[in-house]
Amino acid sequence: MFPIHRNRRLRTNDSIRALVRETVLTPNDFMFPMFIAEGTNVEVPILSMPGIYRRSIDLTVKEVKELWSLGIKAVNIYVKVGDHLKDNTGKEAWNPDGLMQQAIKAIKDAVPGMIVMPDVALDPYSIYGHDGIIKNGDVANDETVAALVKMAVSQAEAGADFVAPSDMMDGRVIRLREGLDSAGFQNVGIMSYAAKYASSFYGPFRDALDSAPKEADTSASSVQVPPKDKKTYQMDYANRIEAIREALHDVEEGADIVMVKPGIAYLDIVREVKNAVNVPVSVYQVSGEYAMVKAAAERGWLDHDKIMLEQLYCIKRAGADIISTYFAKEAAILLNE
Numbered sequence: 001m002f003p004i005h006r007n008r009r010l011r012t013n014d015s016i017r018a019l020v021r022e023t024v025l026t027p028n029d030f031m032f033p034m035f036i037a038e039g040t041n042v043e044v045p046i047l048s049m050p051g052i053y054r055r056s057i058d059l060t061v062k063e064v065k066e067l068w069s070l071g072i073k074a075v076n077i078y079v080k081v082g083d084h085l086k087d088n089t090g091k092e093a094w095n096p097d098g099l100m101q102q103a104i105k106a107i108k109d110a111v112p113g114m115i116v117m118p119d120v121a122l123d124p125y126s127i128y129g130h131d132g133i134i135k136n137g138d139v140a141n142d143e144t145v146a147a148l149v150k151m152a153v154s155q156a157e158a159g160a161d162f163v164a165p166s167d168m169m170d171g172r173v174i175r176l177r178e179g180l181d182s183a184g185f186q187n188v189g190i191m192s193y194a195a196k197y198a199s200s201f202y203g204p205f206r207d208a209l210d211s212a213p214k215e216a217d218t219s220a221s222s223v224q225v226p227p228k229d230k231k232t233y234q235m236d237y238a239n240r241i242e243a244i245r246e247a248l249h250d251v252e253e254g255a256d257i258v259m260v261k262p263g264i265a266y267l268d269i270v271r272e273v274k275n276a277v278n279v280p281v282s283v284y285q286v287s288g289e290y291a292m293v294k295a296a297a298e299r300g301w302l303d304h305d306k307i308m309l310e311q312l313y314c315i316k317r318a319g320a321d322i323i324s325t326y327f328a329k330e331a332a333i334l335l336n337e
């Protein structure tokens with residue numbers, strides 16, 4: 001008999017393909033990353049991310065209501081604060097009336113069911129654009145972790161459901177867990193950016209928040225500043241085993257969800273982490289991945305909607321339980337049709 005296997009039988013038409021499809025994608029799989037601006041009625045387009053805006057809290061709330069009506073159940077929150085609020089301690093990060101804290105309150109008041117996951121890292125508050133406190137030419141791990149605990153507790157006080165440390169300091173998950181618990185926030189979860197690579201795919205995000213690592217301003221301070229990259233804390237993209245180690249450590253320290261970031265170029269890592277841990281895995285399809293699709297589609301070189309769905313399905317197939325993506329709204333609209 002030839003051929004022995006007729007695998008094409010299961011691809012004959014839409015119906016049989018639907019019956020045997022292994023991966024299902026729904027709006028419930030998505031988290032939407034949102035950039036918050038100061039002021040009211042502010043909506044600033046991010047030029048390197050067509051369709052994405054930095055919005056003041058009032059307009060953010062409007063958008064969150066729309067996301068909710070589309071079936072999206074979680075948002076990741078990032079803020080852009082004025083330069084006068086930045087220093088090398090990050091203290092604005094735990095200001096109870098800070099932009100982040102106000103945004104969390106406003107969103108939870110308007111849409112109580114929406115899971116709000118603020119970012120925990122000092123970069124939006126750092127004069128150096130780094131995720132922690134700079135000392136002796138590098139980010140000081142333990143001092144930074146202590147600051148992050150204050151930040152996370154103040155986010156929990158504002159009503160955050162989960163906190164999402166994206167800083168890549170060592171030992172921050174266990175300290176965040178202890179800090180949240182002792183402040184009475186046993187039910188506030190931790191989604192750790194466990195395998196976060198030092199990636200050039202974050203470029204447009206840093207445009208959105210004006211948070212790129214800065215050149216040293218030697219006149220203003222005597223602090224020795226590290227290089228303009230985050231390679232002493234984010235991971236080397238040549239490494240694989242390290243990602244498993246990071247994920248296992250974070251689970252051991254109490255992470256409820258572990259994240260792999262970026263997405264598409266790192267799907268081997270997603271699969272390996274998924275196989276190694278027994279908690280949900282989230283994947284961040286980051287700003288640069290979004291920008292590439294938008295740019296190619298604008299030129300008519302790729303079919304936007306098809307590429308968007310293909311990428312999201314592939315991320316899910318690789319092992320993502322949750323996908324944080326700037327496409328969340330557009331993809332939800334398509335999937336709901």
Ligand code: PBG
Pocket residue numbers: 119121123131166167201202203204205206230285286287288
């Ligand atoms: C900062 C943070 C970054 C992103 C999420 N949190 C930037 C960075 O690490 O420099 C990037 C997300 C994206 O590119 O969409 N802690």
